[in-house]
Amino acid sequence: MAQDGKTRLFRMLRRAAAPAGRLAGGGRGGRNAAEENALWLAHERAGEATRAAAEAAQQATTSLAKGRSASDAALDRARALLLRSQEATARATRLSEVFERLGLVALNAGLEGSRLGEGAGRPLSLLSDEVRTHAARGGDLSRELGTALGELAMELSQLQTHVERAVEAALEAVQATSRATSSSSVAQTALGEIGERVKKTTGSDPETARTLAEAAEHARHLVTSLGALSGKAPRGLVMASLRPVLEPLLRLLDDDDSAASGDGEDEGDTA
Amino acid sequence: MSLYGEATRGGVIVRVGERHYVLAEENVLRVVPCPPVQRVPGSPPELMGIAMDGGEVLPVLALATIEPGAPVGALLVCQSMGEPLGLTGLEVVESGFFRPAPALHTPGAVIWHGEVIDPLDLVSLLNCVQPGTWAGTSGQLP
Numbered sequence: 228m229a230q231d232g233k234t235r236l237f238r239m240l241r242r243a244a245a246p247a248g249r250l251a252g253g254g255r256g257g258r259n260a261a262e263e264n265a266l267w268l269a270h271e272r273a274g275e276a277t278r279a280a281a282e283a284a285q286q287a288t289t290s291l292a293k294g295r296s297a298s299d300a301a302l303d304r305a306r307a308l309l310l311r312s313q314e315a316t317a318r319a320t321r322l323s324e325v326f327e328r329l330g331l332v333a334l335n336a337g338l339e340g341s342r343l344g345e346g347a348g349r350p351l352s353l354l355s356d357e358v359r360t361h362a363a364r365g366g367d368l369s370r371e372l373g374t375a376l377g378e379l380a381m382e383l384s385q386l387q388t389h390v391e392r393a394v395e396a397a398l399e400a401v402q403a404t405s406r407a408t409s410s411s412s413v414a415q416t417a418l419g420e421i422g423e424r425v426k427k428t429t430g431s432d433p434e435t436a437r438t439l440a441e442a443a444e445h446a447r448h449l450v451t452s453l454g455a456l457s458g459k460a461p462r463g464l465v466m467a468s469l470r471p472v473l474e475p476l477l478r479l480l481d482d483d484d485s486a487a488s489g490d491g492e493d494e495g496d497t498a
Numbered sequence: 499m500s501l502y503g504e505a506t507r508g509g510v511i512v513r514v515g516e517r518h519y520v521l522a523e524e525n526v527l528r529v530v531p532c533p534p535v536q537r538v539p540g541s542p543p544e545l546m547g548i549a550m551d552g553g554e555v556l557p558v559l560a561l562a563t564i565e566p567g568a569p570v571g572a573l574l575v576c577q578s579m580g581e582p583l584g585l586t587g588l589e590v591v592e593s594g595f596f597r598p599a600p601a602l603h604t605p606g607a608v609i610w611h612g613e614v615i616d617p618l619d620l621v622s623l624l625n626c627v628q629p630g631t632w633a634g635t636s637g638q639l640p
Contacts, residue, residue: 331572334529337593341508341523352594
């Protein structure tokens with residue numbers, strides 16, 4: 228057993244010392260394990276990315292819904308403000324008409340004063356002038372107020388238009404994020420199907436592929452190290468150092484060799 | 499009496515376009531917001547129509563062109579030779595006492611803000627709205 232183990236060990240050493248290319252790359256089996264591992268890693272990244280996309284889309288939908296609610300409230304307020312400013316403009320117009328009437332009353336008072344003659348009518352005439360002056364001033368101010376309120380109504384109308392556009396844009400964004408959520412869900416389902424089919428096709432699963440890739444990488448390192456030791460260290464020293472570590476591996480390979488010698492080269496069989 | 503010790507004249511100053519006119523107080527009854535004016539088919543263009551004021555029907559003359567849809571403004575209710583007349587298309591500027599213009603000016607003219615203001619010829623205006631005088635009468639302001 229020890230002699231067999233020794234023989235196998237040095238057979239391994241000779242293979243390690245052989246020109247690079249036959250084994251250094253790990254052979255077809257090593258490349259398959261690495262490729263499978265890469266495939267499963269890519270599958271895992273794709274799955275994580277679609278989950279992240281779905282979560283982001285869901286958060287965006289939630290935020291947009293809150294924004295839509297605020298925009299609707301702002302739109303209602305803008306409409307109410309526009310209505311109030313239009314009412315205020317109408318009131319300013321009526322106020323202007325009141326001052327005009329007051330001016331006419333003052334004119335008539337002055338006219339009546341002129342009929343009373345210079346002595347009795349002069350005070351009434353003076354009062355008429357005073358009232359007309361203030362009525363004219365009041366009329367001018369109310370017209371200015373009406374103009375300002377009219378401009379305010381225009382600004383509010385534009386504000387209403389902008390808010391309406393924002394609401395429409397938010398609605399479109401919500402629809403887009405809903406489509407994104409739906410697409411992410413479809414992508415996750417498709418990735419699940421891909422995973423199942425890869426499992427069936429390769430006979431492996433993510434954990435196994437990862438473990439096999441790690442094992443193949445360790446084996447490559449071992450062979451490289453053994454190749455470096457070949458001819459440099461005494462054989463006895465190498466054997467004494469490595470036997471405890473390699474004996475489980477030798478047993479594994481022994482079983483594999485037995486199966487291979489019985490059935491011929493058959494790569495890909497589960498160990 | 500005015501500050502100059504002369505008799506003043508009561509009346510109303512109106513503006514028609516760029517010109518001012520004076521109406522004596524005995525010819526002006528009142529100033530009111532212009533009521534709805536009903537157009538009379540076949541009437542001369544100077545006659546804007548007829549309107550009701552204080553339960554009385556009176557003809558309404560527009561002394562200046564009023565654009566369709568534009569506010570009509572005030573109505574000056576006047577009388578001439580006992581006939582009532584409504585005047586619109588003008589602006590009543592002031593009422594009260596005014597200093598008469600020197601005798602060389604048109605009778606009835608007054609001085610207002612240093613300017614001589616001629617009287618408005620109500621007789622001619624009234625003739626515009628009298629039936630039988632429409633043909634060949636331009637009804638233009640003096």
